[in-house]
Amino acid sequence: MPTSPSSPTRFKKRLPLGWIVLGSISLVGLIAWMLSEGAALSVSTNTPTLFKKGTQTPLVTASGYIVARTRATLSSKVLGRVAYLGVQEGSLVSKGQVLAKLESPDIEASRNAIFSQVHQAQQDYDRSATLQKSGFESPANTERLLSQLNTLKAQLAYQDALLESMTLKAPFTGIVTQKLSEVGETVAPGSAGGANAINAILVMADFDTLEVEVEVSESGVGKLTPGMATEVRVDALEKKKDSSILKGHLRAIYPSSNRQKATIIVRVALDQKDPLLVPDMGAKVTFLGAPYQEDVLVLGREQVYRDPQTSESFTWVVEDGRATKKSILVLNAENPLGYEISGLIPSSQLIIAPPDNLKPGQKVTPKRL
Missing domain, CATH: 1.10.287 (Helix Hairpins)
Known part of the structure; x- marks a missing residue:
């Protein structure tokens, strides 16, 4: 079949264009690779928690609420209309003081x-x-x-x-926390006790008996003993540097269990109190054991990883501006605050929640939380 004399000419014109396109794609890929290698990944960091020698060992942590051991919901003994109410929320009352009268x-x-x-x-x-x-x-x-x-x-x-x-008197010295009725309202004897009393008039509590009620798992109760020292952290006091942590001790372990939650109620008495404390505030209690015999570093459980090939524990840290897999040794996994480890220094920069594509040696920019 005869060849058209124009075909070689068209081939020669198209060949340089193909090489140009291929070269352009390669150049763009090279530039993207160089940029990705040179760009630093921003990561959040913090440092290990350091427990100094002599600091008591945390055994169990539990959350709960501030409660008053002495608390009462007051209602009338008979049906009647409130004619006098001599207190407001926050009023300090003495035992035997007249609080309200019925017509x-x-x-x-x-x-x-x-x-x-x-x-x-x-x-x-x-x-x-x-x-x-x-x-x-x-x-x-x-x-x-x-x-x-x-x-x-x-x-x-x-x-x-x-x-x-027809006269309602204070059963003990305390503070009125709730006023549930007003002058002119008809009240009746409460058909249910405690905070569920129907047609109640007042709720009062003795703030000198404030303590913390927490629910401890059944597996953790075995580590507790009455009188043991505790640290209480109250959410409302987090911004107060001098009194953010209150000292206390375990007062009582209730002899009953919650079948659904598998927990037991524990009451913690406060050795230190703050004027800001009121019933129903959220609190977290740490039950303390024997003091540490040496300085100990603790990492959060989410910061400790296990190499699937060597089964060795490691964590991600920042060294010289690059991500590094640092081998560590777990000394104690029973600490409720995390893992007690060795292999790091207190000033180590731990990477928090490293991305899945993070590679050893990759450039990173630490951002301290």
Whole structure:
């Protein structure tokens, strides 16, 4: 088949264009590779937690809330309308102080009527007793009058008790934390105790008995003993440098378990208190054991990795501006705050949550949290 004389000419014109395109793609790839190699990856870092020699060993940590050991929800004994309320939230009250009164005009009127009857019955009995001594009155009539007098006195005592029940007094010295009723509202005896009392008037607590209630796992309770030292961290005090950690001790381990959660309630008494503490604040408790015999470094469990080939433990650190897999030795995995390790120095820059594509020797820019 004859070849067109123009075909070699077209081939010669297309060949340089193909090489140019191929060369351009290679050059772009080379530039991208050089840029990726030269760019530093930004990573978040922190340092290991250092426990100095003599610091007590943390055994168990648990979260809970500030509670008052002495706390009461106050309601009336009888149905009535609130006529007087002498306190507000935050009021400091003393034991026996009158907090509220219910309207009681009908009871007062009934009491006054019975009081008059008692007064008259007393006079009748005294007159009859005098006449009996003179022989002008029969003993039977005197005994009848005495019986009437005693009956009226009992009715008067009952009316006094009703009037007393219309007055609400503080059962102990403390602070009013909630006011649940206002003047003019009708209240009734609470049909449920504690914070669930229906138609309650006030809630008060003794702030001198504030403590922490936490739920400890059943596996961790075996490490606890009554009286052991604790550290309490309250969320509301985190910004206070001098009192962010409060000292306390284990007061009681409740003799019951939550079947669903597999936890046991533990109460921690506060040896140190802060004016900012109020019931229901969140808190975290660390139960402390024996002191460390030497300085110890602790890493978070998420910062310790295991090499699948050698089964050795390592962590990612920043050295000379590059990511490095640093071999470490786990000394104790039972510390609730993390792993006690060796192989690092306190100033080591640990990489937090390293990306999956991070490679040893890769350039990184540390960003301290």
